[in-house]
Every structure is written in C-alpha cells, then in structure tokens.
Amino acid sequence: MTGPATELPQMIDWDLAVSLGSRLAGEGPVVTRTEAADAVAELRAGANRSTGLVREFTGLDAPDGTAPILVVxxxxxxxANAEAFALATGPMVEKIVSAKPPSGLGQRFGAKVTGAEVGGLxxxxxxxxxxxxxxxxxxYGRLLLVAPNIVHxxxxxxxxxxxxxxxxxLHEETHRVQFTAVPWMREHLFSEIRAISETVEPASLLEGGVERISEAIRAGRNGGSIVEMFSTPEQRAVxxxxTGMMSLLEGHADVVMDDVGPTVIPSVGAIRKKFTRRRQGVGGLDRILRRLLGLDAKMAQYRDGAKFVRAVVDRVGMEEFNAVxxxxxxxxSKAELSDPEGWVERVLA
Structure with missing residues (x-):
C-alpha cells in the first residue's frame, strides 16, 4: 500500500503490517456463501435505513452521496485502518524524519519492526x-461494517x-451522520492530530522505548496505557x-441506538443488557491488552458520553442540545462530561 507521504523514508512497513494483521485476525465464524451474502446485504440495507431514523431522532441531516458504506x-x-493510520501519523513521521533521517539497513530493519508491531495491533x-x-x-470519510465480527x-x-x-x-450510521452533517467536525479532528504532532520531540520519542513500555505493562494493572506513557503534558492536553469530543460522539451514538431501537428493534432491551456485559472483555489476556491499548478508556467514553447526552437532552431537549x-x-471538555449543567450554563445560558 502507499501512505500519505511516499517521498519520505518509510518508518513503518505498511505492507508487512497489513499482511501480518490480516493473518493474525483470522477469518471469523464459519458461514455458508448464502449466509455471508445475506449478512452483507442486510447490513448495507440496515445502514441505509438508519440514515432516516437518525435524522428523525437527532435532527441532523447528512447530505446524500457523501461518505460511502462498506461491508468488509x-x-x-x-x-482500511492501515491506510487511516498512515494518514494520521504522516505529520509526526515527517517531523521525526526531518530531525533524524533514517537510512540504509537500519531504516529498513526499523520499518520491519514497526510494521510488525502495527500489524500485531x-x-x-x-x-x-x-x-x-x-x-x-x-x-468525506467512509463507514466500515465488519460482517464476520457482527455475525460472531x-x-x-x-x-x-x-x-x-x-x-x-444505528450506532455506526450515527457516526457517519455526525461527520457528514457537521462539516467542521472532520477538519477539527485533523487539526487536533496536527497539534499532537507539533508537540512531538523526536529525540524523547525515540529514547527509552523499552523501559517505558515495561512501565506501561506494570501500570496496566491499574489502568495505565501505552498511549498515556508516550505522551507529553502538552499532548495530554490535546x-x-x-477525549471530550470522542466521548460525545460515542455517547450520542449509543443514545441513538438505544432510544430509536424500541421503535424498530423489538429485542433491543435484551441486546443492550447482553452487549454491555460483553464490553467488559472475556479473558485475562484480553483485559490486559485492552488496558495497555487504552481500550478501557474507550469503554468509558461510551458510558460517560451517553450520560452527558441524556442529562443535557433531559434538561433542555434535543433541539437545544444540538447547539453542541x-x-x-x-x-x-473532558471535565464537562461529568458536569452537564456546567456545559449548559457555558453554552446555552
């Protein structure tokens, strides 16, 4: 594959990352060809149907024919995520390479190592x-629905x-609507990623890697993550x-899927109860990896974001909430997620 900055020396072997990641992912559950085709067709139809349901419930109107829906x-x-990761890390890679251009055998070996690490993730x-x-x-972005995982x-x-x-x-289409009905959202996310890249100090990023990962593993027992261990105070502010933005988006989508659900999904209550239990992770290794990769924090985003959205909507209604x-x-802000009244006073007063 090609990344966003093919003129730069390659710090990550993306072809290796995709190849290794695909092998490690496996194929998923055993299904017949007919079952697979039916699942793909139903998911594509469900995403298209969800657009109108999301619009009616939220008041957000996404233009037609923007971000495509892909069942993969x-x-x-x-x-798809290797391509996204390459684009997201492009500014940071450019800064690191400009400070200390890699070359020769060391560069190729380093690209293989990082490619294997990304592939494993x-x-x-x-x-x-x-x-x-x-x-x-x-x-404008694209929506991905992973059919074998949904069936599993x-x-x-x-x-x-x-x-x-x-x-x-319903949940995933809400995200597509958020980014296409709110045109500044996408560029704002990109600007925050650029802000993180601008604070990167290449020397400090490349020094002490093994020690910091070991520290992250030890801290993982108490909720630490590799993401946290490799961020500066300036980066943590970004x-x-x-986190505030993504918690809003995830919580908003959870509210939509659960509140629209009863009108079109008879068993939504049972689904939510079982799915919430599943989100905790199943085994010890799975939970450790979730902590190290910051996935526990993502679970908190669903919970905290949904509480915020519900509290504000209950207080002022959906139309006023849409000022967000x-x-x-x-x-x-991250703090306002647990203080919805503070957000109402700041934004709507």
Whole structure:
C-alpha cells in the first residue's frame, strides 16, 4: 500500500503490517456463501435505513452521496485502518524524519519492526471491532461494517440476528451522520492530530522505548496505557480535548441506538443488557491488552458520553442540545462530561 507521504523514508512497513494483521485476525465464524451474502446485504440495507431514523431522532441531516458504506471482512478492516493510520501519523513521521533521517539497513530493519508491531495491533483489533467511521478517507470519510465480527457476536450473545444487525447499523450510521452533517467536525479532528504532532520531540520519542513500555505493562494493572506513557503534558492536553469530543460522539451514538431501537428493534432491551456485559472483555489476556491499548478508556467514553447526552437532552431537549454541533467551542471538555449543567450554563445560558 502507499501512505500519505511516499517521498519520505518509510518508518513503518505498511505492507508487512497489513499482511501480518490480516493473518493474525483470522477469518471469523464459519458461514455458508448464502449466509455471508445475506449478512452483507442486510447490513448495507440496515445502514441505509438508519440514515432516516437518525435524522428523525437527532435532527441532523447528512447530505446524500457523501461518505460511502462498506461491508468488509477482517482483512478489509485491517487494510482500511492501515491506510487511516498512515494518514494520521504522516505529520509526526515527517517531523521525526526531518530531525533524524533514517537510512540504509537500519531504516529498513526499523520499518520491519514497526510494521510488525502495527500489524500485531491491527490483528488483535480486527477481531473485536463491529464497525467504525473512518474520517481519514477522502473526501468525506467512509463507514466500515465488519460482517464476520457482527455475525460472531450475534451468535455468541444468542440474540436475534436481524435485530442485532440493525442495532449495530444505528450506532455506526450515527457516526457517519455526525461527520457528514457537521462539516467542521472532520477538519477539527485533523487539526487536533496536527497539534499532537507539533508537540512531538523526536529525540524523547525515540529514547527509552523499552523501559517505558515495561512501565506501561506494570501500570496496566491499574489502568495505565501505552498511549498515556508516550505522551507529553502538552499532548495530554490535546488528548483530553479529543477525549471530550470522542466521548460525545460515542455517547450520542449509543443514545441513538438505544432510544430509536424500541421503535424498530423489538429485542433491543435484551441486546443492550447482553452487549454491555460483553464490553467488559472475556479473558485475562484480553483485559490486559485492552488496558495497555487504552481500550478501557474507550469503554468509558461510551458510558460517560451517553450520560452527558441524556442529562443535557433531559434538561433542555434535543433541539437545544444540538447547539453542541455549532462549532468546536461548543464541544464538551473532558471535565464537562461529568458536569452537564456546567456545559449548559457555558453554552446555552
């Protein structure tokens, strides 16, 4: 594959990352060709149906014909996320390379090592993710639904597959609507990523890597993550802003999927109860990896964001809540997620 800055020396072997990640991800549950085709068709139809349901409930109107909807397998998800990761890390790679250009055998060896590390991460996540909105895909992003994972989870939970597929589509389509109905959102996310890159000190990033990872593993027992261990105070300030933004987006999507659900998904209550238990992780290794990769923090985003959205909507109604989409200055801070009244006073007073 090609990254966003092919003129620069390659610090990550993306082809290796995709190849390794795809192998580690596996193929998913055993299905017949007919079952696979039916699942793909139902997910695509469910996402298209969800657009109108999200619009009616939230008041957000996404233009037609913008971000495409793709139903993918695990290798397809790995490929798409490698492309997104390459774009997201492009500014940081450029800064590091400009400070200390890699060359020769060392550069090629380093690219293989980092490619293997990224591939391992993508391979682990590829078996977990049900769907996501990829904002890095030009020009407006794209929605990915991972069919084998959705089928796997609906079987594991023992829920009605038709209800579960539409329920997942409601959540993921809400993200597509958020980014396409709110045109500044995508560029704002990119600007925050650039802000993190601008604070990178190449020397400090490249020094002490093994020791810091070991420290992260030890801290993982108490909720630490590799992301936290490799961030400066300046970067953590940006990460806190992004956390507020992403918690809003995730919580908003959870509220939509659960509140719209009862009108079109008869078994939504049972699905939510079983799925919430599943989000905790199943085994010891799985939980450790979630902590190290910061996935526990993502679970908190769903919970905290949904509480914020519900509290504000209950207080002022959906129309007034939608002031949150007026501009970046109206996004809740990380602190305001647990203080919705503070957000109402700041934004709506």
């Amino acid at each position: 397998d695990r290798p397809g998800w790995v490929q 993508l391979g682990f996540l590829a078996g977990k993710v049900l769907g996501q909105f990829d904002p890095f895909y030009e020009p 989870v609906e079987r594991e939970l023992g829920v009605d597959p038709h209800d579960f597929r539409l329920w997942v589509c 990460i806190d802003r992004v 989409w007026a501009g970046p200055q109206n996004l809740p």
